[in-house]
Amino acid sequence: xxxxxxxxxxxxxxxxxxxxxxxxxxxxxxxxxxxxxxxxxxxxxxxxxxxxxxxxxxxxxxxxxxxxxxxxxxxxxxxxxxxxxxxxxxxxxxxxxxxxxxxxxxxxxxxxxxxxxxxxxxxxxxxxxxxxxxxxxxxxxxxxxxxxxxxxxxxxxxxxx
Amino acid sequence: xxxxxxxxxxxxxxxxxxxxxxxxxxxxxxxxxxxxxxxxxxxxxxxxxxxxxxxxxxxxxxxxxxxxxxxxxxxxxxxxxxxxxxxxxxxxxxxxxxxxxxxxxxxxxxxxxxxxxxxxxxxxxxxxxxxxxxxxxxxxxxxxxxxxxxxxxxxxxxxxxxxxxxxxxxxxxxxxxxxxxxxxxxxxxxxxxxxxxxxxxxxxxxxxxxxxxxxxxxxxxxxxxxxxxxxxxxxxxxxxxxxxxxxxxxxxxxxxxxxxxxxxxxxxxxxxxxxxxxxxxxxxxxxxxxxxxxxxxxxxxxxxxxxxxxxxxxxxxxxxxxxxxxxxxxxxxxxxxxxxxxxxxxxxxxxxxxxxxxxxxxxxxxxxxxxxxxxxxxxxxxxxxxxxxxxxxxxxxxxxxxxxxxxxxxxxxxxxxxxxxxxxxxxxxxxxxxxxxxxxxxxxxxxxxxxxxxxxxxxxxxxxxxxxxxxxxxxxx
Numbered sequence: 175x176x177x178x179x180x181x182x183x184x185x186x187x188x189x190x191x192x193x194x195x196x197x198x199x200x201x202x203x204x205x206x207x208x209x210x211x212x213x214x215x216x217x218x219x220x221x222x223x224x225x226x227x228x229x230x231x232x233x234x235x236x237x238x239x240x241x242x243x244x245x246x247x248x249x250x251x252x253x254x255x256x257x258x259x260x261x262x263x264x265x266x267x268x269x270x271x272x273x274x275x276x277x278x279x280x281x282x283x284x285x286x287x288x289x290x291x292x293x294x295x296x297x298x299x300x301x302x303x304x305x306x307x308x309x310x311x312x313x314x315x316x317x318x319x320x321x322x323x324x325x326x327x328x329x330x331x332x333x334x335x
Numbered sequence: 336x337x338x339x340x341x342x343x344x345x346x347x348x349x350x351x352x353x354x355x356x357x358x359x360x361x362x363x364x365x366x367x368x369x370x371x372x373x374x375x376x377x378x379x380x381x382x383x384x385x386x387x388x389x390x391x392x393x394x395x396x397x398x399x400x401x402x403x404x405x406x407x408x409x410x411x412x413x414x415x416x417x418x419x420x421x422x423x424x425x426x427x428x429x430x431x432x433x434x435x436x437x438x439x440x441x442x443x444x445x446x447x448x449x450x451x452x453x454x455x456x457x458x459x460x461x462x463x464x465x466x467x468x469x470x471x472x473x474x475x476x477x478x479x480x481x482x483x484x485x486x487x488x489x490x491x492x493x494x495x496x497x498x499x500x501x502x503x504x505x506x507x508x509x510x511x512x513x514x515x516x517x518x519x520x521x522x523x524x525x526x527x528x529x530x531x532x533x534x535x536x537x538x539x540x541x542x543x544x545x546x547x548x549x550x551x552x553x554x555x556x557x558x559x560x561x562x563x564x565x566x567x568x569x570x571x572x573x574x575x576x577x578x579x580x581x582x583x584x585x586x587x588x589x590x591x592x593x594x595x596x597x598x599x600x601x602x603x604x605x606x607x608x609x610x611x612x613x614x615x616x617x618x619x620x621x622x623x624x625x626x627x628x629x630x631x632x633x634x635x636x637x638x639x640x641x642x643x644x645x646x647x648x649x650x651x652x653x654x655x656x657x658x659x660x661x662x663x664x665x666x667x668x669x670x671x672x673x674x675x676x677x678x679x680x681x682x683x684x685x686x687x688x689x690x691x692x693x694x695x696x697x698x699x700x701x702x703x704x705x706x707x708x709x710x711x712x713x714x715x716x717x718x719x720x721x722x723x724x725x726x727x728x729x730x731x732x733x734x735x736x737x738x739x740x741x742x743x744x745x746x747x748x749x750x751x752x753x754x755x756x757x758x759x760x761x762x763x764x765x766x767x768x769x770x771x772x773x774x775x776x777x778x779x780x781x782x783x784x785x786x787x788x789x790x791x792x793x794x795x796x797x798x799x800x801x802x803x804x805x806x807x808x809x810x811x812x
Contacts, residue, residue, distance in 0.1 A: 217400070
């Protein structure tokens with residue numbers, strides 16, 4: 175089976191403490207230097223990410239979560255069918271997938287990893303608890319989502335968890 | 336007693352940041368006056384005081400998320416002078432230039448494709464839920480593809496030399512912190528020809544849309560004005576550096592070859608009580624007649640030629656109807672914008688085949704000076720930065736004059752012209768609202784930059800009588 179092309183999109187504002195969990199995760203995964211894995215860290219998702227998504231078999235969106243499961247949650251992402259609420263400063267994962275299909279003709283499998291954060295004030299640096307959650311998430315992303323289970327799940331047509 | 340009504344349009348949508356429009360009517364329903372208010376105060380010039388001068392180029396780019404590179408490079412050019420450096424190494428100069436052209440490319444792509452072209456593609460009165468980029472995706476997928484890819488390429492250029500697409504790190508006082516590697520260069524080389532071709536396609540599309548509705552678009556929000564832009568010593572368009580040139584509506588030069596150190600000698604600022612944004616004017620013409628326009632229209636009108644072939648042909652075509660004299664049609668800003676976008680793509684390609692960008696000499700040092708001033712042609716027009724630094728290397732004073740500020744009077748006049756032409760009766764129609772926004776968008780989608788603003792603004796429309804009493808309110812989500 176050909177090796178899957180994986181895109182990791184980590185987004186958030188590092189200037190607001192744990193909101194930087196997404197970019198921090200993307201940068202850490204970049205440092206793993208895993209074959210077939212591309213990463214992007216940015217303040218927010220952008221329409222242009224649809225191009226990179228269309229060039230991928232799998233997309234892993236990573237964002238900070240203000241509430242919910244600890245240390246992280248994973249959910250499947252489906253492409254948006256109604257994009258009328260578009261706003262350039264609010265681009266959701268679903269819109270990125272929708273555009274990758276409608277403009278570039280390919281919709282990859284996609285998951286959203288929400289890493290639990292606690293501090294979101296105007297300051298740089300992750301909180302200690304967020305750092306611990308990030309470490310846990312990275313283990314799962316590297317070993318499970320990208321590693322052992324990826325090819326199997328792709329073959330079954332399921333989103334990665 | 337004369338009865339007046341004030342119509343307020345707030346906020347101006349599909350403009351990054353917020354603005355507020357007030358139209359005051361006479362008793363007979365005619366437009367008495369229109370004002371484009373900027374009511375946000377950001378304070379960059381104030382809170383940057385006390386920071387070490389070498390931090391400034393990184394801090395000020397936080398002014399804007401669409402064109403941070405312009406502020407980064409303009410501040411760096413000013414800091415070069417404070418560091419005692421008047422001439423960078425060849426590599427440092429060209430690496431900064433390729434970043435700047437990448438910026439112009441991606442920023443003009445955003446402005447044209449995402450924010451302005453939906454009005455041209457779907458008509459000013461087109462359905463609101465379609466008159467946006469998503470509508471472009473659904474109805475003009477090939478155009479959407481150009482939009483996404485051209486902007487993405489510009490961002491890739493920025494990231495290749497600056498490490499990040501937004502708020503990159505490259506320029507430091509006296510030079511740059513990296514060159515363009517051959518690996519990065521080769522990736523960009525593999526895509527640049529397609530980018531140039533799609534920019535040329537975008538230009539043909541823009542021209543077609545404008546020509547199809549020329550009778551209306553040529554007069555929309557239009558008036559004659561002076562123009563100000565940087566040009567190279569030989570008169571060529573130079574969006575990165577050059578002398579400041581001002582031309583009259585006829586095309587005659589008002590001044591030429593002005594350096595940043597002469598800024599206060601040639602340009603003054605007027606303050607009006609109803610807006611935080613200043614009103615710059617050419618001192619030689621005075622406050623009443625000295626207002627001017629900057630931006631793509633000025634960039635194309637002021638130069639004698641463009642030194643890239645496709646853009647130069649486009650410039651000649653653009654100016655042909657006016658017999659070579661300045662073009663004044665406000666909405667032709669978009670046509671000029673696409674010409675500049677094409678020029679930026681050609682310059683990026685030119686630099687990608689220039690081995691100087693792989694040079695190893697990146698820095699120059701000199702004798703510290705207490706003050707440095709610089710300018711650059713940002714995508715929206717001339718941007719000026721000036722800083723004063725004390726003996727402890729801390730900033731004591733800063734002046735930032737951004738493009739939208741330079742266009743302040745012109746925006747007000749375009750809004751007033753549109754209000755006069757499109758207000759019928761005493762009704763605030765959707766047509767009037769969107770036409771006013773189209774006029775503002777011709778200049779700038781980036782109000783948060785010019786207002787130096789911080790935080791969110793309440794979204795409220797207020798109708799007031801001549802005594803300031805509220806007649807009606809209207810809120811937008």
